[in-house]
Amino acid sequence: MTSNPKTDTHAKPDALPKRKRIYLIDAKTDRLKTVASALGRVYTVRTFSDGGAALDAMYKSPPNLVLIDEATLSKRGQGIHKTKTRDNLLKFIPFIILSNLTEGPLMIGDGAGAPDHYLKRPFSSNRLLEQISSCLSHAVERSWKKLPKTAQQTLKYTMDEFNKISDAIDSGQPIDLQTVGSSCHPLIESVKSNQYKDVLSGVRKHHNYTYVHSLRVATYLSLFGNAVGMQDDQMKILSVGGLLHDVGKIATPHHVLNKPDKLNEKEWGIMKGHVDHSKKILSSLPEVSESIRVIAEQHHEKIDGSGYPLGLKGKQLNELARMATIVDIFVALTDERSYKPAYPEDTAFSILETMGPGLDQRMVKSFREIIAN
Ligand SMILES: [Fe+2]
Ligand SMILES: [Fe+2]
Structure with missing residues (x-):
């Protein structure tokens, strides 16, 4: 069965809205590829196996959200997170930390920045997409106060x-x-x-x-x-x-x-x-x-x-x-x-x-x- 092309809002017109950019940081390249392919259907994804390169890229072209593996964060990416909590550009980028142990919000700094969140493995791609959507919405919800x-x-x-x-x-x-x-x-x-x-x-x-x-x-x-x-x-x-x-x-x-x-x-x-x-x-x-x-x-x-x-x-x-x-x-x-x-x-x-x-x-x-x- 197919839908009516006149009213099918899933039809693909010429000028599509810009996709949100997500940076994915994980030292394990097989896992990096799996998550990137799940997200690539909805977002523009850049992958990094190294925290330093990701940080450079964040300043040149800030993403809308960062996904970082917890082990990579503690080994080579800790600098990113510390910089993030103090930096006026980076602090408004939400981070999702992919963890083997923890689930839930991560409270850091004065709470004025974007909320970071732990997501515990294993997670379905649907769960990951829901969490991304929730983190991306935070800035919109904050703007409602005006x-x-x-x-x-x-x-x-x-x-x-x-x-x-x-x-x-x-x-x-x-x-x-x-x-x-x-x-x-x-x-x-x-x-x-x-x-x-x-x-x-x-x-x-x-x-x-x-x-x-x-x-x-x-x-x-x-x-x-x-x-x-x-x-x-x-x-x-x-x-x-x-x-x-x-x-x-x-x-x-x-x-x-x-x-x-x-x-x-x-x-x-x-x-x-x-x-x-x-x-x-x-x-x-x-x-x-x-x-x-x-x-x-x-x-x-x-x-x-x-x-x-x-x-x-x-x-x-x-x-x-x-x-x-x-x-x-x-x-x-x-x-x-x-x-x-x-x-x-x-x-x-x-x-x-x-x-x-x-x-x-x-x-x-x-x-x-x-x-x-
Ligand atoms: Fe509806
Ligand atoms: Fe409906």
């Missing part, structure tokens, strides 16, 4: 909640829906007080893509609902439904979510499986409203029956599902990803319009007018 209070609270509360949701899914525990709802209060306030653009710009460069996408969907859905006069209970459904609509993607492997190239058939199947996964997660929560469930289960369905997973048609899709489908595609098209730049809003709307009877075109028109104002 935003107005409501936008700042929106980002902080929803990010904390998203981390809690990931932990709950990883440990097989239920999601606390009440706290998800509370985290969305400032989001609704941001929309009502017209501060949502600060939220959207604040989250744009974050590296947890599923969080970025989910918060953007929640924000645009709330904006859509507010503009068409929806009341508080429906605004809550739209914001929580937006935040949870792709909750099954939290379990989707990082290398599939962030693959720079077009997905193959197997990977596309894994990607589409997130809907069933979301359904399973939300079904285990009796307090989830039917409307929130519908947003998660139907946001890839199309009115003409061409969507997935069930190929539902026409009136089988209610108003919230139709809104969610439009917003989800709009957000995917205007997001920057490792495999595509962010399309301008006008281009995104042109694509939504070419999808004709697959979408509720009266809603597309209404959403376009809301975004234009």
